[in-house]
Amino acid sequence: MSDWYKDAVFYEVHVKAFYDADGNGVGDFAGLTEKLDYIRDLGVDCLWILPMYPSPLKDDGYDIADFYGIHPSYGMVADFQKFMDAAHDRGLRVIADLVMNHTSDQHPWFQAARADRASPYRDYYVWSDTDQRYRDARIIFTDTEKSNWSWDPVAQQYYWHRFFSHQPDLNYDNPAVKAAMLDVMRFWLDRGLDGFRCDAVPYLIEREGTNGENLPETHAILREFRAVVEREYGGSRVLLAEANQWPEDVRPYFGDGDEFHMAFHFPLMPRLYMGIRREDRLPITDIFTHTPAIPPACQWCLFLRNHDELTLEMVTNEERDYMYFAYATDPQMKLNLGIRRRLAPLLDNDRRRIELLNCLLLTLPGSPIIYYGDEIGMGDNVHLGDRNGVRTPMQWSDDRNAGFSTAEPTQLYLPVITDPVYNYQAVNVAAQDKLPSSLLNTTRKLVAARKRSAVFGRGTIEFLRPRNQSVLAYLRRWREDAVLVVANLSSRPQPVELDLAAHEGMVPIEMLGDTRFPVIGREPYFLALGPHDFYWFRLQGRVARPVRYGIEESAI
Incomplete structure (x- = not known):
C-alpha cells in the first residue's frame, strides 16, 4: 500500500541509546537489531532512526561529517544493512534522519x-x-x-548558519549541492530505507528582505526531490518534513500532494499539555480551527515528546509563560524556547494523565510517534546539559546499567537514570512486561485498539461542544466507520451530556473493553467520567434481536 504511513504507528529511537551489543557503552545497530521483536510487539509499524552518520557529535549527530557512512560507534554500513533486512523480515519499516540544511564544519x-x-x-x-x-x-x-x-x-x-556555528548551511542555489544531496538519498534508498525525516527544511534558501523561511524557492527544491524519489523508487517511500511552523505555514510543504507526504504538527503538542493543565478543551480545539485541510494522500505526524526540548516556538508569549510556570519550575528545565523534559516527569509521573495524553496522541487526526522509553515512563536528567537529559540509555532491566550495556558505568555515553522516582531498578521493561496493568502493557493495548480501525489514521474529525468545558469529545469518521472519543481533561470526576441525536439508534461499543453501552436516542447522551478518564466508542448499528419462541429458558 503506497499510503501505508497513514495507518502507521512510528517509534523514534536513537541507535546509541537503545541497546549496546558489543559492550563499549554506546548503543549500536547490532543491539537495535536484537531488540526489534520488542518494538514489533509494541505494535509499531515504522522506526524513525536519529542521525546515524559519522559526526563530531557536537549536536548529537545533526552535525554530519560524512553522509555515506555509519558512525563507528554504531557499526558499519554492513551492520545497517543487516538491521534493515531484519526489520523488513518482521514487517517493520524504517525511516532515517537526513539533515538537508547544513553539514558539520568537519565535513x-x-x-x-x-x-x-x-x-x-x-x-x-x-x-x-x-x-x-x-x-x-x-x-x-x-x-x-x-x-x-x-x-x-x-x-x-x-x-x-541558521543553527550552531559549527553547522554551516549548504547553498541550495548551487545545482551541484542539489545533485549531491539527491545522490545521498539514493545511496540509502538503494539499501532499502523506507524514507527520510528531513531536518530543518524551511531554511534551505536565503533571500534579502525576507526571514529566510518557507520561501518559494525552497518549495521548488523540495518538489524536485520528491519527484526524483517517486520516479526512481515508486510510491512506497515516504518523506517527512520537520518544519516547526504554524499550520498555515506548514501547509505549503504538502504542495498539491507533490512535496512531502507527512509533516509534524508542532503547534498541537504544547496545547495538549496546556489543555490538560488548564482542564479546558479550548487550547486543543482552537488549534484545529487554525489547521488547514491537506491533500488526500498527505498526513500530519503527532507526538507528545521527542529528542529535542518541548518546543514553545509556536505559542504566544502568554502561552509560553504559562507553560514555563506549569511545567518548568526549575530554570534548568528551560532550553532555548522550550522545556527539556520527558513525558512522565512533565506529568509528575501521573499514570492517569500519561494515559490520557497517549489516548489523544493515538486518536486525533494523524500518525502518532512514540519516543523511545516513554512507553515505560522513563525519567530524565536535566543536569546533563543541552538536550542530553532526554536521551539517556533505554532501561531494559534492573541489572547493572539498566541492562543496556555490559560496559563499566563510567564508559556509558550518558549515565542511566538513578533518581528515586525514575531509577532503572523501578522503571524498566522486564518489570513492566510481567505486570498486566503496567504502563508498557497499557500502551500496547491502546496501540492495538487504534490499529483495529482505519478511522484514526484516515478519518475526518468533528468536535462536539458539550457545556462541560473540561470534557473533550470528538467523532472520527471513515467510510462506514464512526468512533466517538470522550476524554475528561480534569483531575476530578466529570459528568457530560452529548448531543448524539444524529446517531439515534446506534449502539456505542467501548473499544478497550468491548463493552456495549445504552442505545443512543434523541435526548442528550449522558456519561460520567472519572479523573482523566476516557472512552473510545465504536458506533455500531442496532443489532436486531433474535426471534424468541418462549422456550429458551426451559430446561432441556
Whole structure:
C-alpha cells in the first residue's frame, strides 16, 4: 500500500541509546537489531532512526561529517544493512534522519571550501565579506548564538548558519549541492530505507528582505526531490518534513500532494499539555480551527515528546509563560524556547494523565510517534546539559546499567537514570512486561485498539461542544466507520451530556473493553467520567434481536 504511513504507528529511537551489543557503552545497530521483536510487539509499524552518520557529535549527530557512512560507534554500513533486512523480515519499516540544511564544519566539503576560494566546494556554502546580510532572519538557538554569521579565519570570510556555528548551511542555489544531496538519498534508498525525516527544511534558501523561511524557492527544491524519489523508487517511500511552523505555514510543504507526504504538527503538542493543565478543551480545539485541510494522500505526524526540548516556538508569549510556570519550575528545565523534559516527569509521573495524553496522541487526526522509553515512563536528567537529559540509555532491566550495556558505568555515553522516582531498578521493561496493568502493557493495548480501525489514521474529525468545558469529545469518521472519543481533561470526576441525536439508534461499543453501552436516542447522551478518564466508542448499528419462541429458558 503506497499510503501505508497513514495507518502507521512510528517509534523514534536513537541507535546509541537503545541497546549496546558489543559492550563499549554506546548503543549500536547490532543491539537495535536484537531488540526489534520488542518494538514489533509494541505494535509499531515504522522506526524513525536519529542521525546515524559519522559526526563530531557536537549536536548529537545533526552535525554530519560524512553522509555515506555509519558512525563507528554504531557499526558499519554492513551492520545497517543487516538491521534493515531484519526489520523488513518482521514487517517493520524504517525511516532515517537526513539533515538537508547544513553539514558539520568537519565535513570534507567545508574543509575544502574554506581552504581555497577556487575550490568547487566553495560554492557549496554561503559566504560573505560582511555579517550584515539577511538581517531579517531570526536566530534559532538564542541561548548559544548571537548571529547567523560566523567568521572563518582560514577562508577570511563569514559563513552562514541558521543553527550552531559549527553547522554551516549548504547553498541550495548551487545545482551541484542539489545533485549531491539527491545522490545521498539514493545511496540509502538503494539499501532499502523506507524514507527520510528531513531536518530543518524551511531554511534551505536565503533571500534579502525576507526571514529566510518557507520561501518559494525552497518549495521548488523540495518538489524536485520528491519527484526524483517517486520516479526512481515508486510510491512506497515516504518523506517527512520537520518544519516547526504554524499550520498555515506548514501547509505549503504538502504542495498539491507533490512535496512531502507527512509533516509534524508542532503547534498541537504544547496545547495538549496546556489543555490538560488548564482542564479546558479550548487550547486543543482552537488549534484545529487554525489547521488547514491537506491533500488526500498527505498526513500530519503527532507526538507528545521527542529528542529535542518541548518546543514553545509556536505559542504566544502568554502561552509560553504559562507553560514555563506549569511545567518548568526549575530554570534548568528551560532550553532555548522550550522545556527539556520527558513525558512522565512533565506529568509528575501521573499514570492517569500519561494515559490520557497517549489516548489523544493515538486518536486525533494523524500518525502518532512514540519516543523511545516513554512507553515505560522513563525519567530524565536535566543536569546533563543541552538536550542530553532526554536521551539517556533505554532501561531494559534492573541489572547493572539498566541492562543496556555490559560496559563499566563510567564508559556509558550518558549515565542511566538513578533518581528515586525514575531509577532503572523501578522503571524498566522486564518489570513492566510481567505486570498486566503496567504502563508498557497499557500502551500496547491502546496501540492495538487504534490499529483495529482505519478511522484514526484516515478519518475526518468533528468536535462536539458539550457545556462541560473540561470534557473533550470528538467523532472520527471513515467510510462506514464512526468512533466517538470522550476524554475528561480534569483531575476530578466529570459528568457530560452529548448531543448524539444524529446517531439515534446506534449502539456505542467501548473499544478497550468491548463493552456495549445504552442505545443512543434523541435526548442528550449522558456519561460520567472519572479523573482523566476516557472512552473510545465504536458506533455500531442496532443489532436486531433474535426471534424468541418462549422456550429458551426451559430446561432441556
